[in-house]
Amino acid sequence: MNPILHSTPGAAIHSRQHMNVLVVGSTALDSIKTPSRVKPRLLGGSASHAAVAASFFAPVQLVGVVGDDFPRRYLKLFRKCHLCLAGLQTLSGKTFHWSGEYEINMNNRRTLKTELGVFENFQPDLPESYRRTPFVLLGNIAPKLQHHVLDQLHKPRFVMADTMDLWLNIAKPDLLRLLPRVDALVLNDSEARLLTGLDNIVAAIKAIHRLGPPYVILKKGEHGAILSGPKGLFLAPAFPLAKVVDPTGAGDSFAGATLGYLASQPGSIADNIRRALIYGATVASFWCEDFGLARAAKLNRNEINRRARMLEGLTRTA
């Protein structure tokens, strides 16, 4: 286990051993309806979730765009996490607003409304200080923009890309060109089926490797994740929660925390990535315990470490 126990998100910035993480994606406002509650205009977006999650482990540089309606309290949260905001553009207009509804079975959600606002013209141009960042998360945005980010980077050490069904449906050629350029693709089971046309998950993972990425991380929500890489398969468990309040952002926080942990560890990616997934799953479980980033804002590294150890123990036979 990591002997350094940070008490607040972003505290990792003070430690020399950590390498920087760059996170690009959407920064949004989410209005969320669950069977029990309605929550308007929460902090959301793939980059917000992933960057805050990564900040528990390493210094994070954020790339995104918000409108002039973006609440100051959310900027305050970013700053509390010591995110570098040099790459966060503020444009005149409205912040990307997503609203969605969850069924009683939280695995099922439907989008009620998507208002792109300033996100429609998002051009992720990197500040000079971001271009040599070693660990990069290309959050869920159009594959064309993910390419644009990669084009500006100088020899990143590890690039992880996320995607979603939308891009598989409307921008598959761009995505297929992206895959040989990244080290890891993160996607969920239904996206893997959509990408490969294969129903069997293990067969789909093999097919995705043939499209380029040496690492494939397949998310299965409450059933955990499957990592496939040069050292073979790893079955990462999900932390068993007796109550899920809001799973929005769980996948993004999983990816962010996984990459943040990797950036924080000496040694090879291959040696660290299994435990990184345990940390990713652990952080994602906290994300589900409250709406938006509410649980994240109160979370500390001690809690994460304790639950990660517990999660590892849950698959140990003796």
Added chain:
Amino acid sequence: MNPILHSTPGAAIHSRQHMNVLVVGSTALDSIKTPSRVKPRLLGGSASHAAVAASFFAPVQLVGVVGDDFPRRYLKLFRKCHLCLAGLQTLSGKTFHWSGEYEINMNNRRTLKTELGVFENFQPDLPESYRRTPFVLLGNIAPKLQHHVLDQLHKPRFVMADTMDLWLNIAKPDLLRLLPRVDALVLNDSEARLLTGLDNIVAAIKAIHRLGPPYVILKKGEHGAILSGPKGLFLAPAFPLAKVVDPTGAGDSFAGATLGYLASQPGSIADNIRRALIYGATVASFWCEDFGLARAAKLNRNEINRRARMLEGLTRTA
């Protein structure tokens, strides 16, 4: 790992350290349709699958009923596995016949026909030699019959009960009376929801403990299983198969192999049950590789041990 490597099912009978396992349930003929094949009148039924699976680890006593149309080749397979057949009744009439169809996503199947035949009047009366058997699997039959079996047993050491949605719908009071009488309940996630009315699996497991059993084993198919017992939770992975030919009987073989392994090990249930689930999941994965008991008939203990070790390694971080 178990140092004793048996080369054929049933070979365990020659070893003194093993305790007997009693398996009661249906012995049937299954006609199965998958997207690629049609297979009529295969050996099936919960007791057939579970008993053969258990026989790789311990001597097994079978309790079931077949008609006079039951193929001799299936009796031959039972004998090859050294099953004790003193409790297998042969009645004049037809063997229980189930036919079902799987969709491309093998998690979804529908029953095409159920012809109970002699199973309709099944009365599981135990031969005298079965009544002191320490490890008992009450396979998926009417809860009333499961009670009848328990009533005949003298101080069993560990009783595991399986069930299905049918009994939850038509015989719930009998099932609720059964639960305080058993050590473990095995059921799948949708059955757990049906039994408790709770959508969250972890919450459902807690509710099932309150109904009686100190051990709850919740099956999630390709996503593995969750064990809950006096030592807390254990997340058992499923072996990742790139191709599933026929999942019929996987759950029964999982239960049978888990109990068989428990019966084969010295020491306490609590100390052995986590690894027992690894063996259960391993055996179930072989079951899925061919129709009916075709893979089981060619399986040996070496292969099981090798794959069980591999499966355990798939959740290890280092």
